[in-house]
Amino acid sequence: MQILIADDHDMVLETIAAYVRNEIVSEISTVSSLPAALSAIKRSGPFDLVLLDYDMPGMNGLDGLTQALQHNGGKAVAILSGNATNKIAQAALEHGAIGFLPKTLTANSMINAIRFMLSGEKFVPVSLLQDEQAGQDHPLTRQLTRREFQVLEQLCRGRSNKEIALTLGLQEVTIKLHVRTLCRKLNVKNRTQAALTAKESGLF
Template sequence: MRILLADDHDLVRETIAAFLNGEDIEEIQTVATLDDAVDSVEKHGNFDLVLLDYQMPGMNGLDGLTRMQEVNGGKPVAILSGTAPREVAQAALKAGAQGFVPKTLPARSFLTAARFMAAGEVYAPIEMLRDREEVDENPLTSRERDVLRGICDGKSNKEIGFELGVQEVTVKLHVKTLSRKLEARNRTHAAMIGRDRNLI
């Protein structure tokens, strides 16, 4: 199976690419924009599955989905997002997206979803299609956002503490509380959610 992953956030792109590491995955190409994704298909041929970040440069809403569907010769194209509203997910599926995939899926679920979509099945987690109460746009405190920014920059707790003028144990506490608020499993997961929800 050949997969093309397009997302403009380096950390998110690299993490998802790592999730998609399976015995049946022959190739995973990663790019940062829709134009780069189109170029990749034109240079290397159609992919068994293309994953497009809903908010990356060039997408222009769901126009990017339509463009990629045409370029990829009708093979499966899915949308990646963690924050788009239910209406967008429904519109994407109605427009022919092979799936609407939250970036915060666990690694094993991500690979399963990819295989599912590449086989021609439509994937969308039920929680993205049902009505949900609006959540606070940014539940983090100013200091928690500072710590999250440091995590996204690849800094250790010690480095973040030095930069913010606080003890490493304090940073650890902030990491724990912000992870709980974001329902993140670990630092990398928290960074993915933070970037996807534009919390920093």
């Protein structure tokens, strides 16, 4: 089987490619933009599965998904995203994606999701659909922006600023500012207390 992974964040690209190469197949192609992905499909495709970063150059929202599906002869194309939301996931499936993979998935979950899609089944984490609605209704989220909510979720997963920055496609200094704002809004002294407050309140 052949898999194409397209993402403009080198560390994300290399990490996912390594997971897939070690656990599933060795025939992995990697690129960093939609134009490069389309060229790769034209040159070496169709691929059994194409993974596209939702925010990389050339995507223009889900227009890139449509183009990739056309170039790949209708074979499986899925969306990767560090800014996973229910609306984007649903829209991706409606546009023909075989799956939607948050970059926050653990290595095992990512591999299992890819195996699932290679077998022809659609994949969207149930937790994404559930957590989105729960988060919208929770009192704490009324004072947070969507990005702050995402950073807080990562804090609850025990991730460092560097890891959060990589996952969300932001600079580490930006994450530090968000953490500082979260601490102020939640009236806590540090990131650990922020995570504890969120967990104890039942947000995550």
